[in-house]
Amino acid sequence: MDTLTGLLDGPRARGAFLLRTVLEPPFALRIQDRAPLTLVTLVRGAAQIIHDTPVGLEPGDVAVIRGPEPYTVADDPSTPWQTIIGPGQVCTTVDGVPKEHLGVRSWGDPAGAGTEMITGTYQVESEVSRRLLGALPTVLVQPAAATDRTLVRLLAAEMSGNDPGQALVLDRLLDLLLVSVLRAWLAGPDTGVPGWHRAGRDPIVGPALRLLHSAPASPWTVATLAARAGVSRSLLARRFTELVGEPPMAYLTGWRLILAADLLRSPDATLEAVARQVGYGSAFALSAAFKRERGVSPQQFRQRTPEEHFTAYAPAPSPVVVLA
Structure with missing residues (x-):
């Protein structure tokens, strides 16, 4: 996708x-x-x-x-x-x-x-x-x-x-x-559009982003991602960081944990199954990464209400934008 x-x-x-x-x-x-x-x-x-x-x-x-x-x-x-x-x-x-x-x-x-x-x-x-x-x-x-x-x-x-x-x-x-x-x-060109969207249209970074989104559980490295995108490792790393605002593997980690958080909302999903779906080798590895990123364990995250979920990660205010 x-x-x-x-x-x-x-x-x-x-x-x-x-x-x-x-x-x-x-x-x-x-x-x-x-x-x-x-x-x-x-x-x-x-x-x-x-x-x-x-x-x-x-x-x-x-x-x-x-x-x-x-x-x-x-x-x-x-x-x-x-x-x-x-x-x-x-x-x-x-x-x-x-x-x-x-x-x-x-x-x-x-x-x-x-x-x-x-x-x-x-x-x-x-x-x-x-x-x-x-x-x-x-x-x-x-x-x-x-x-x-x-x-x-x-x-x-x-x-x-x-x-x-x-x-x-x-x-x-x-x-x-x-x-x-x-x-x-x-x-629009000047309406606060996020960098990850602009990067999606870049001929170098765009293919890499699509690969990460379509197969987040794959064992990606910068080298394998660059090979699939048809560019050098150094060029992809530099261009990706420049346009997206973070290195490819940092972006992948964030994307995997976002997907994991969605999957954890299902009461039938085990932590082990969620870990496999998003590319972690074990429930322990996912739990450690999740707590490092979110400040709470997957179990504590699951116990939050929808209101608490949204309030905890509510974005900072930004200006009004009127489209042309």
Whole structure:
């Protein structure tokens, strides 16, 4: 697989929370749901996402918001909070009074309000996808002119019905919308795109990265990797470190442990089996590497809740990015 496919395969919606919200200005929603990733697309009206820096949304814009830190969606930064959205997408007033839904997947003021938006919330637990999340800006906005309007229309139309299999269809449409925004971001030249993605397009490093991703359990050395990539050992080592930011074997170690962390979430997976799948000769070798990298043993890692997993490795804040 290519590097991007491997990373995008993680953030896949499974019963994602989708909601159509209609609001009459002035409005201000304080989002405290701790979700790792949220998509917001504005259907009509105007809104601002207020994290560290307010960023405006116009009809057709799609925003990808990286959690788990709280943020505000409002008509204006000065509007006081009126609604709190907490974990589990529980909506209350600022005084804690529950807010009623307008109907299936719909909430807010009566139909016909000035602002309408669709929100899709992921509960991402994959370590692989966290590598991608860690590179994302806090808020990533794709303008309407660059957005696939067909996907947005299909998503809105599907949410208005209640046909069999609706949840599955909505999950896949949400995935497609997310991937379309991420691809546009990764294709940009100056939007904080991570080095490992740029390296994937390099004629020397790209083949080596694909080999590591497709066969992480193979007994790679810099020499065998260089031979398979058709370049000298010294050239690959120098170029890989320059573009990716770390030597090939250090990158491989990190990738193996990311995959191991995902596999360890399965209660049926033994440490010995996980070690073999990711290229370690024994459970002891994997356990030592895992604790050295993560600061906890595989057993302690398994005992953490999904919230603890995400909080422990939550990425540092980064700026808002508005795509051209």
